[in-house]
Amino acid sequence: MTERKTIAGQDLREMFSAAASWLEKSSSEIDALNVFPVPDGDTGTNMMLTMRSTMEEAFRAPDNSAAGVASAMAKGALMGARGNSGVILSQVWRGLAEGLAGKESFTTADFAKALEQASKTAYKGVSNPVEGTMLTVMKAAASAARDQVDSGNEDIISVLEAVVEAARDSVANTPLLLKVLREAGVVDAGGQGIYTLFEGALRYLRGEVELMRLRKPQIIVSEIPHTTPLPQAAVVDEVPYGYCTEFMLKGEKIDTEAIKKRLEHKGESLIVVGDESAVRIHIHTLDPGNIVHWATKLGTMHQVSIRNMDEQHQDFLEMQKERVPTADTAVITVVSGEGLNDIFASLGAAVVIPGGQTMNPSTKDILQAVESAPSDKIIILPNNKNIILTAEQVHSLTQKQVAVVPTTTIPQGVVALLAFDYEADFKTNTRIMENAISSVKSIEITRSIRSTKVNGLKIRRKQPIGLLDGELIVAGNSDLDVLNKLLDKMEMDKAEIITIYHGEDVEAAEAEQISAGITEKYPKVQVEVVRGGQPHYNYIISVE
Amino acid sequence: MTVKIVTDTLSDITGDLTKDLDVVVVPLYVRFGEEIFRDRVEITTEEFYRRLVYESTLPSTTQPTPHDFSEVYNKLAKETDEILVITISSKLSGTYQSAMQAKKMFQGKAQINVVDSLSVAMGQGLIVISTVNAVRKGAGLEEATNFAQKAVSRSHLIAYFDTLKYLAKGGRIGKAQGLLGSMLSVKPILMVKDGEMSPLTRVRSLNGGFDYLFSVVANAGKLESLAVEHATTPGDADKLVERFSTIFPKENIIRSIISPVVGTHAGPNALAVSYLEAE
Numbered sequence: 109m110t111e112r113k114t115i116a117g118q119d120l121r122e123m124f125s126a127a128a129s130w131l132e133k134s135s136s137e138i139d140a141l142n143v144f145p146v147p148d149g150d151t152g153t154n155m156m157l158t159m160r161s162t163m164e165e166a167f168r169a170p171d172n173s174a175a176g177v178a179s180a181m182a183k184g185a186l187m188g189a190r191g192n193s194g195v196i197l198s199q200v201w202r203g204l205a206e207g208l209a210g211k212e213s214f215t216t217a218d219f220a221k222a223l224e225q226a227s228k229t230a231y232k233g234v235s236n237p238v239e240g241t242m243l244t245v246m247k248a249a250a251s252a253a254r255d256q257v258d259s260g261n262e263d264i265i266s267v268l269e270a271v272v273e274a275a276r277d278s279v280a281n282t283p284l285l286l287k288v289l290r291e292a293g294v295v296d297a298g299g300q301g302i303y304t305l306f307e308g309a310l311r312y313l314r315g316e317v318e319l320m321r322l323r324k325p326q327i328i329v330s331e332i333p334h335t336t337p338l339p340q341a342a343v344v345d346e347v348p349y350g351y352c353t354e355f356m357l358k359g360e361k362i363d364t365e366a367i368k369k370r371l372e373h374k375g376e377s378l379i380v381v382g383d384e385s386a387v388r389i390h391i392h393t394l395d396p397g398n399i400v401h402w403a404t405k406l407g408t409m410h411q412v413s414i415r416n417m418d419e420q421h422q423d424f425l426e427m428q429k430e431r432v433p434t435a436d437t438a439v440i441t442v443v444s445g446e447g448l449n450d451i452f453a454s455l456g457a458a459v460v461i462p463g464g465q466t467m468n469p470s471t472k473d474i475l476q477a478v479e480s481a482p483s484d485k486i487i488i489l490p491n492n493k494n495i496i497l498t499a500e501q502v503h504s505l506t507q508k509q510v511a512v513v514p515t516t517t518i519p520q521g522v523v524a525l526l527a528f529d530y531e532a533d534f535k536t537n538t539r540i541m542e543n544a545i546s547s548v549k550s551i552e553i554t555r556s557i558r559s560t561k562v563n564g565l566k567i568r569r570k571q572p573i574g575l576l577d578g579e580l581i582v583a584g585n586s587d588l589d590v591l592n593k594l595l596d597k598m599e600m601d602k603a604e605i606i607t608i609y610h611g612e613d614v615e616a617a618e619a620e621q622i623s624a625g626i627t628e629k630y631p632k633v634q635v636e637v638v639r640g641g642q643p644h645y646n647y648i649i650s651v652e
Numbered sequence: 653m654t655v656k657i658v659t660d661t662l663s664d665i666t667g668d669l670t671k672d673l674d675v676v677v678v679p680l681y682v683r684f685g686e687e688i689f690r691d692r693v694e695i696t697t698e699e700f701y702r703r704l705v706y707e708s709t710l711p712s713t714t715q716p717t718p719h720d721f722s723e724v725y726n727k728l729a730k731e732t733d734e735i736l737v738i739t740i741s742s743k744l745s746g747t748y749q750s751a752m753q754a755k756k757m758f759q760g761k762a763q764i765n766v767v768d769s770l771s772v773a774m775g776q777g778l779i780v781i782s783t784v785n786a787v788r789k790g791a792g793l794e795e796a797t798n799f800a801q802k803a804v805s806r807s808h809l810i811a812y813f814d815t816l817k818y819l820a821k822g823g824r825i826g827k828a829q830g831l832l833g834s835m836l837s838v839k840p841i842l843m844v845k846d847g848e849m850s851p852l853t854r855v856r857s858l859n860g861g862f863d864y865l866f867s868v869v870a871n872a873g874k875l876e877s878l879a880v881e882h883a884t885t886p887g888d889a890d891k892l893v894e895r896f897s898t899i900f901p902k903e904n905i906i907r908s909i910i911s912p913v914v915g916t917h918a919g920p921n922a923l924a925v926s927y928l929e930a931e
Binding site: 293318319322323329330331450451454455456522526527528529530531604605607634636638652 | 714715717746749750753817820821831832833834835836837838843845850851852853854855856857859860
């Protein structure tokens with residue numbers, strides 16, 4: 109491919125115009141990702157509308173220099189910025205314009221500098237910047253350009269390739285930085301928008317115009333485990349989001365800093381950007397009237413928009429229903445230990461109720477979980493003998509259809525959940541999951557709480573003991589000793605996979621030692637070690 | 653004059669099978685960085701999978717251009733006036749769009765129909781094979797088109813994945829997204845449903861995968877055809893064929909290799925089973 113060392117104004121305009129159309133194609137999918145700062149599902153639309161205004165102004169600009177086009181884009185963006193993401197985007201263009209000031213055309217070095225300025229300006233516009241958002245993605249993009257230029261890259265296309273790559277990775281990483289994204293199982297919508305814009309610009313420069321007409325941008329999928337909020341988190345939904353309030357303020361010598369200070373405590377997601385003569389204000393507030401009234405004293409108001417975010421949120425919830433996998437049955441499970449909680453959530457449990465040995469949840473706890481689960485058909489995995497009966501009470505207390513698959517151990521719960529069939533109906537799934545229980549043997553290793561005699565075994569207080577499928581059958585000198593004695597009693601020639609969930613009092617290194625011991629004894633078996641973090645049981649081990 | 657059938661390389665109809673069926677197979681493109689190859693024309697399946705496993709840059713794939721289809725239409729129009737194109741699912745690739753666009757641009761006198769298989773790999777291939785047989789029994793273009801459209805709903809594809817990494821990177825994950833992010837090592841089983849990848853269940857081992865794939869096929873009723881495909885593990889596919897031989901004549905089980913383009917998304921060690929329900 110030929111090298112491209114400079115970009116003039118005309119191409120700057122064309123590349124972002126192509127990028128804007130590219131973004132437009134996925135704006136509704138980006139809307140569906142939008143959960144932060146408010147799950148109102150309009151980020152894609154807002155960015156698209158902002159880009160329209162940005163590019164309209166760019167095409168109106170008489171000046172064909174890179175600086176002229178960039179500054180027209182910044183002006184158009186500020187005039188047409190919509191929503192949180194739109195206003196931040198307008199600051200990206202403003203920073204870019206500042207970085208390209210005076211340039212007829214730009215090189216990779218100019219581009220890197222301009223992106224850095226764009227990132228800086230975007231951060232500055234937001235009163236409390238949050239990571240895991242479009243700001244983070246912008247910063248990653250700028251830093252990738254800087255690295256390329258520092259290593260001597262003069263080819264704009266390959267620098268932009270690195271920028272796109274970095275933006276993509278950064279978007280995929282957003283759920284790690286922002287919990288709401290993790291819980292919703294999405295990447296950041298604004299970040300996705302930024303990525304799509306850079307990707308569109310790159311495709312244009314590569315000459316893929318025809319291809320762009322046929323294709324659609326990809327929504328980035330993150331591999332970061334999706335965590336499910338506990339049932340009580342549902343209460344948070346009751347807090348009203350208020351009104352998304354935005355307007356342009358025009359006048360003379362407007363003091364943006366003073367406006368920021370004044371509005372800081374009037375709401376959330378405050379952004380105040382612009383210059384002395386034109387300022388754009390964006391805030392999520394419960395009392396828009398007050399703010400609008402105050403602002404009229406500072407200058408003339410334009411493009412006033414007040415949107416009810418609770419209403420938008422309802423629409424958003426409807427939109428989400430279509431996005432979530434097809435299964436109409438939700439699985440609820442009872443687990444104790446942070447690791448086990450995350451494991452069950454990552455395997456698709458809709459709700460994880462904390463509880464287990466010595467801390468059995470009440471019928472009310474389970475009922476609450478059933479009611480909060482996003483389905484009318486619920487399968488409960490109690491994972492403990494003493495919880496089955498409690499769980500079975502729930503069906504008479506709710507309108508929902510409830511079935512209990514009587515798992516008595518964690519390994520049984522895991523195999524039952526894994527066997528869940530996305531295409532099967534409620535009854536069939538209940539049967540499939542029940543059948544799965546017998547495919548696993550459960551080992552639990554704990555300490556005896558008193559001296560006793562069970563199944564012909566003399567047991568001292570605090571001695572390591574081992575249970576197989578809930579029955580105490582060995583006692584030993586150490587956890588490893590107990591495990592070996594247990595494995596000797598089992599038919600290991602059919603075993604394929606052993607999973608070790610180590611408890612809260614066990615170091616990872618100890619668990620690895622146990623794992624190495626098993627591998628040595630049964631080299632054909634695949635062993636996996638995960639932190640369960642459960643109380644009481646040093647080890648819960650499944651043999652499949 | 654008989655209907656000529658066109659498909660794309662994602663049907664996994666290759667080599668002798670292409671000759672036996674007398675179909676035209678239009679290649680998609682595979683791209684590793686700056687290098688672009690026509691699927692199975694300029695890169696062999698083996699070479700592709702070797703690079704998929706050993707190279708850090710993941711390949712990307714591109715549909716044939718409308719121009720690619722135009723060339724095929726113009727060439728075939730010299731021998732026939734009825735052309736039937738059966739493409740990969742329009743929800744997984746733009747191939748269908750390219751075929752349609754070329755149809756719009758076509759100025760010859762041949763009649764061209766394009767059918768969206770709503771499937772991929774042998775799920776698509778079995779539709780092509782069944783339609784070829786219908787044409788051989790005398791079906792004209794309209795009849796063959798109807799036949800292919802009905803075969804679409806008789807065709808099923810289920811696949812065992814060693815990892816969803818490649819599917820997620822390629823953006824084709826669809827509703828199978830719910831299976832991502834598992835903290836235990838699990839092997840997802842997916843199906844093609846309404847033209848998209850959709851989750852079925854998860855197993856923990858290859859043997860668990862065999863059991864599941866076998867049970868789906870065993871419960872599927874009477875079958876017209878059955879195909880088993882692998883990406884990088886022919887031995888595993890052989891084992892599957894062995895198991896299926898208890899419920900379907902072994903010599904009739906079609907063996908093929910998952911195409912590089914699909915392999916880009918399926919990743920190494922994937923296995924696919926396709927079957928066509930009997931009419």
